[in-house]
Amino acid sequence: MNAEDFLSIQKERVNGFLDVYLLSETVKPESIHKAIRYSVFSGGKRFRAGLCIAACEAFNGDSERVLPVASGIELIHTYSLIHDDLPCMDDDDLRRGKPTLHRVFGENIAVLAGDALNALAFNLVSLAGDCRLIRVLADAIGTLGMIGGQVADVESEGRSDIGGNDVYFIHTRKTAALIRASMEMGAMTAGAPQDQIYIAGEFGSLVGLAFQIVDDILDIESSDEVLGKDVGSDQQQDKATYPKVFGLDRSKEIARTTIDDARAVLTKLNGEKGILDELARFVISRVY
Amino acid sequence: MNAEDFLSIQKERVNGFLDVYLLSETVKPESIHKAIRYSVFSGGKRFRAGLCIAACEAFNGDSERVLPVASGIELIHTYSLIHDDLPCMDDDDLRRGKPTLHRVFGENIAVLAGDALNALAFNLVSLAGDCRLIRVLADAIGTLGMIGGQVADVESEGRSDIGGNDVYFIHTRKTAALIRASMEMGAMTAGAPQDQIYIAGEFGSLVGLAFQIVDDILDIESSDEVLGKDVGSDQQQDKATYPKVFGLDRSKEIARTTIDDARAVLTKLNGEKGILDELARFVISRVY
Numbered sequence: 001m002n003a004e005d006f007l008s009i010q011k012e013r014v015n016g017f018l019d020v021y022l023l024s025e026t027v028k029p030e031s032i033h034k035a036i037r038y039s040v041f042s043g044g045k046r047f048r049a050g051l052c053i054a055a056c057e058a059f060n061g062d063s064e065r066v067l068p069v070a071s072g073i074e075l076i077h078t079y080s081l082i083h084d085d086l087p088c089m090d091d092d093d094l095r096r097g098k099p100t101l102h103r104v105f106g107e108n109i110a111v112l113a114g115d116a117l118n119a120l121a122f123n124l125v126s127l128a129g130d131c132r133l134i135r136v137l138a139d140a141i142g143t144l145g146m147i148g149g150q151v152a153d154v155e156s157e158g159r160s161d162i163g164g165n166d167v168y169f170i171h172t173r174k175t176a177a178l179i180r181a182s183m184e185m186g187a188m189t190a191g192a193p194q195d196q197i198y199i200a201g202e203f204g205s206l207v208g209l210a211f212q213i214v215d216d217i218l219d220i221e222s223s224d225e226v227l228g229k230d231v232g233s234d235q236q237q238d239k240a241t242y243p244k245v246f247g248l249d250r251s252k253e254i255a256r257t258t259i260d261d262a263r264a265v266l267t268k269l270n271g272e273k274g275i276l277d278e279l280a281r282f283v284i285s286r287v288y
Numbered sequence: 289m290n291a292e293d294f295l296s297i298q299k300e301r302v303n304g305f306l307d308v309y310l311l312s313e314t315v316k317p318e319s320i321h322k323a324i325r326y327s328v329f330s331g332g333k334r335f336r337a338g339l340c341i342a343a344c345e346a347f348n349g350d351s352e353r354v355l356p357v358a359s360g361i362e363l364i365h366t367y368s369l370i371h372d373d374l375p376c377m378d379d380d381d382l383r384r385g386k387p388t389l390h391r392v393f394g395e396n397i398a399v400l401a402g403d404a405l406n407a408l409a410f411n412l413v414s415l416a417g418d419c420r421l422i423r424v425l426a427d428a429i430g431t432l433g434m435i436g437g438q439v440a441d442v443e444s445e446g447r448s449d450i451g452g453n454d455v456y457f458i459h460t461r462k463t464a465a466l467i468r469a470s471m472e473m474g475a476m477t478a479g480a481p482q483d484q485i486y487i488a489g490e491f492g493s494l495v496g497l498a499f500q501i502v503d504d505i506l507d508i509e510s511s512d513e514v515l516g517k518d519v520g521s522d523q524q525q526d527k528a529t530y531p532k533v534f535g536l537d538r539s540k541e542i543a544r545t546t547i548d549d550a551r552a553v554l555t556k557l558n559g560e561k562g563i564l565d566e567l568a569r570f571v572i573s574r575v576y
Contacts, residue, residue: 023431023432027431027432028436028440028457029431029436029439029440029443031439031443032431032435032436032439033431036431079403083399083400083403086396086399088394088395088396088399089396089399106376107376108374108376108377108442109439109442111371111374111376111377111399112371112435112438112439112442114403115367115371115402115403115406115429115435116430116431116435118403118406118407119406119410119425119426119429119430119435120426120430122407122410122422122425122426123422123423123426123427123430125422126419126422126423126426129419130419131414131417131418131419131422134410134411134413134414134419134422135411135414137407137410138407138408138410138411138414139411141403141407142404142407142408142411143311143315143317143320143321143324143404144311144315147320147400147403147404147407148316148317148320150400151317151319151320151397151400152316152317154396154397154400155317155319169316
């Protein structure tokens with residue numbers, strides 16, 4: 001199976017699960033439940049959930065038990081996008097082809113919807129009954145992970161002295177930390193041994209780094225219609241990106257070699273890894 | 289021991305634990321670690337942590353094992369205050385006698401510090417190794433609990449048609465849900481049986497409701513110096529409060545009878561409940 005087919009099957013499963021799990025828009029206070037569903041079901045590839053499920057299946061794990069875990073990771077991703085789009089952060093108007101949440105529901109509801117999704121994610125992950133998963137996720141999205149990367153990202157805006165180490169610091173945290181955790185949590189849910197969980201994480205880190213570099217590239221080369229968000233906003237806000245530091249051609253090369261490295265790490269993973277290899281190659285297919 | 293002595297001992301323990309647990313201000317990105325410590329160590333009675341520890345001790349639970357759980361609950365409380373104070377919410381300048389976080393570190397860092405504390409709390413609670421605790425906490429702070437109450441609170445501002453049911457809806461969620469969870473989580477950590485966890489929670493709910501009614505009253509009757517926050521801000525923002533709906537005298541009476549109810553529930557709790565009774569009475573001592 002190729003990556004796109006796999007992702008589209010998992011996306012259906014994750015969305016189906018979340019549709020049952022998330023409260024109805026008629027539950028009081030209605031606004032927050034409407035806001036949550038607006039954000040959660042506004043599209044998205046469910047790439048992180050797909051990786052998590054693929055990691056679990058690689059170790060013959062229970063594909064039903066991993067579903068709430070993978071869905072929880074997607075709620076974290078959704079919350080991070082909502083808060084990143086806020087006026088006090090990136091101030092974006094468009095996300096996944098629709099107006100950003102705060103444009104529709106107001107800034108206060110957007111902050112609170114993000115907060116609710118953050119907690120809800122831990123609720124979902126706890127369903128697998130393994131407290132280690134909580135720790136992996138909380139570490140990945142904390143100040144040494146996703147939030148730390150977001151802080152560094154915000155603070156690097158408009159600075160002319162940004163170097164390779166700075167963008168690496170930002171990208172490995174802002175994006176790669178959660179993608180690493182997706183792999184680790186999938187392997188962990190399957191009961192994989194420690195050393196294999198670590199290898200799964202290493203693979204996830206590299207895939208995550210390449211993923212963000214490609215995102216930087218697409219922000220320059222793609223269109224609003226294709227991406228569903230404001231293209232060119234990185235340059236407009238003078239963000240720390242790989243193209244800003246290394247130029248477009250060198251950034252593409254780095255993305256490609258990073259995926260080569262990820263695929264090399266993958267050879268050390270035991271079990272069925274065909275889909276994981278497809279997912280790694282899918283990440284850079286978008287900029288070829 | 290009286291409530292104030294008990295709280296001051298537990299506050300010392302919780303603060304000591306958090307001081308070791310929270311990352312140093314020198315860890316990159318420094319701003320977020322500074323912001324977190326600024327908020328977490330800006331004072332506060334640690335009332336929720338105290339209740340949680342007292343509930344655990346009532347069932348002869350391990351007072352060391354409950355410490356990360358109780359500390360995690362305080363991180364949730366701190367995050368909720370940071371986000372409540374934001375310009376898009378209550379827009380407050382003063383908290384615990386100091387400028388609010390966003391006034392010092394900017395709105396973006398305030399949003400992210402709250403987000404980080406939210407995740408960190410789950411990390412701490414997971415240390416007790418019981419996934420049920422994660423679920424109780426996540427439910428308490430979700431859209432049927434704390435966040436739901438905050439949404440209803442924000443949406444009721446300036447409305448003239450607010451009745452008793454509305455403020456009850458808001459207060460039981462915005463404030464009482466987390467205080468209920470503090471009790472339940474303390475009892476759970478001690479290994480109390482289901483029916484006793486439920487009674488602990490019922491007690492917490494009533495104490496939490498009274499706690500918020502007293503807060504409403506103090507917002508009218510106290511001073512900035514004593515409370516450490518902007519007094520009179522409820523009236524200024526035309527918030528849904530008990531005094532707004534019932535008047536000051538009737539609100540005091542409701543707070544008192546709610547604590548009477550809580551103490552009646554407490555008689556059904558097995559084990560040593562002296563401190564819990566003191567803590568219940570402490571809640572209304574401030575408005576006598």
